[in-house]
Amino acid sequence: MRYLDADTTPKISKIGLGTWQFGSEWGYGDGYAERDAEAIVQRAIDLGVTLFDTAEAYGFGRSERILGRALGERRASVFLATKLFPLLPVAPVVEQRAVASANRMGTRLLDLYQVHQPNPLVRDGTTMRGMRALQTVGLVGEVGVSNYSLDRWRAAERALGGRVLSNQVEYSLVHRQPEDDLLPFAQAEGRVVIAYSPLGQGLLSGKYDRDHRPANRIRAGNPLFLPENLDRAGDLLGVLREVAAAHDVTPAQAALAWVIRHPAVAAIPGASSLGQLESNVAAADVELAADEDAALRSAAGRFQPITGRAAIPKLIRGWRHR
Ligand SMILES: NC(=O)c1ccc[n+]([C@@H]2O[C@H](COP(=O)([O-])OP(=O)(O)OC[C@H]3O[C@@H](n4cnc5c(N)ncnc54)[C@H](OP(=O)(O)O)[C@@H]3O)[C@@H](O)[C@H]2O)c1
Numbered sequence: 438m439r440y441l442d443a444d445t446t447p448k449i450s451k452i453g454l455g456t457w458q459f460g461s462e463w464g465y466g467d468g469y470a471e472r473d474a475e476a477i478v479q480r481a482i483d484l485g486v487t488l489f490d491t492a493e494a495y496g497f498g499r500s501e502r503i504l505g506r507a508l509g510e511r512r513a514s515v516f517l518a519t520k521l522f523p524l525l526p527v528a529p530v531v532e533q534r535a536v537a538s539a540n541r542m543g544t545r546l547l548d549l550y551q552v553h554q555p556n557p558l559v560r561d562g563t564t565m566r567g568m569r570a571l572q573t574v575g576l577v578g579e580v581g582v583s584n585y586s587l588d589r590w591r592a593a594e595r596a597l598g599g600r601v602l603s604n605q606v607e608y609s610l611v612h613r614q615p616e617d618d619l620l621p622f623a624q625a626e627g628r629v630v631i632a633y634s635p636l637g638q639g640l641l642s643g644k645y646d647r648d649h650r651p652a653n654r655i656r657a658g659n660p661l662f663l664p665e666n667l668d669r670a671g672d673l674l675g676v677l678r679e680v681a682a683a684h685d686v687t688p689a690q691a692a693l694a695w696v697i698r699h700p701a702v703a704a705i706p707g708a709s710s711l712g713q714l715e716s717n718v719a720a721a722d723v724e725l726a727a728d729e730d731a732a733l734r735s736a737a738g739r740f741q742p743i744t745g746r747a748a749i750p751k752l753i754r755g756w757r758h759r
Pocket residue numbers: 454455456457458463490491553583584605606632633634635636637638639640642651689690705706707708709712713714716717
């Protein structure tokens with residue numbers, strides 16, 4: 438495993454574990470939640486993973502409960518991150534919700550407490566007042582944000598009066614926007630970008646095409662999995678397969694290696710099995726060459742999926758035919 442330079446205790450692993458999958462939204466079933474999830478967490482710790490990410494919103498607290506139980510006695514050896522769902526994120530609510538998350542996970546410290554997304558109506562002044570109070574009493578170590586623009590990340594720092602260590606955003610070969618400003622900022626200022634959906638929710642594993650589409654409702658709402666977009670992804674997946682073959686790894690591992698190439702980035706892939714977790718962790722040891730990076734970027738640039746408004750009627754049609 439490799440670790441970020443950021444001065445945290447413990448150090449943050451470049452590959453972490455995302456645990457949205459521990460909620461019920463991904464439809465992996467009770468056996469997964471009751472047995473596989475714990476095995477995945479234990480094995481991740483064995484393999485040097487320290488970054489574990491959850492949120493109060495995942496399965497309405499279910500993911501936090503499962504993760505806390507799975508960590509058990511080994512809680513102290515990890516960097517535990519959760520998120521506040523910012524429905525009325527005023528200071529007293531922020532404080533109350535942090536206590537509730539900590540209780541669900543059976544911990545007295547949230548190493549990283551993140552605002553899940555910017556609230557368009559409530560500015561960060563009051564949210565960060567709550568965060569500061571939580572840091573003062575020692576319930577929260579580091580403050581983070583998620584889905585924040587650079588301007589709002591900096592505004593959050595000013596409101597907190599200290600560093601907002603991380604911004605958790607979508608970052609992968611199919612979503613490279615963070616490169617414009619978030620990554621340079623993080624690198625210059627010793628901050629961290631936590632890359633979510635680093636595998637494009639499984640698209641970059643190369644196992645899906647128009648005849649084999651994932652069935653769960655999370656991905657039914659993701660335009661990347663529209664048949665037209667799966668066709669369009671063929672070129673990118675072809676280049677990814679070539680790069681992966683040169684390193685004797687899978688396309689998913691090459692895709693993760695690409696994401697964590699940047700020194701300020703840690704990725705938090707989710708895993709539907711123990712084997713996936715092991716494979717994802719092993720990606721930390723894959724080092725891509727500059728020409729491979731260039732080939733992947735160029736193929737990623739050619740991938741133009743149907744997104745936004747144009748995708749909505751197609752997604753609705755897809756729902757009707759499920
Ligand atoms: N802050 C936010 O707003 C936000 C938003 C989204 C996610 N997140 C966080 O980021 C984490 C990861 O993002 P994500 O779950 O959206 O997407 P992801 O990590 O890109 O994709 C995860 C899915 O890809 C497949 N997969 C994983 N490893 C694989 C491997 N080695 N080989 C083949 N397939 C593999 C699995 O699905 P199948 O096996 O079923 O194909 C798995 O459930 C989440 O758990 C959550 O903690 C945060």
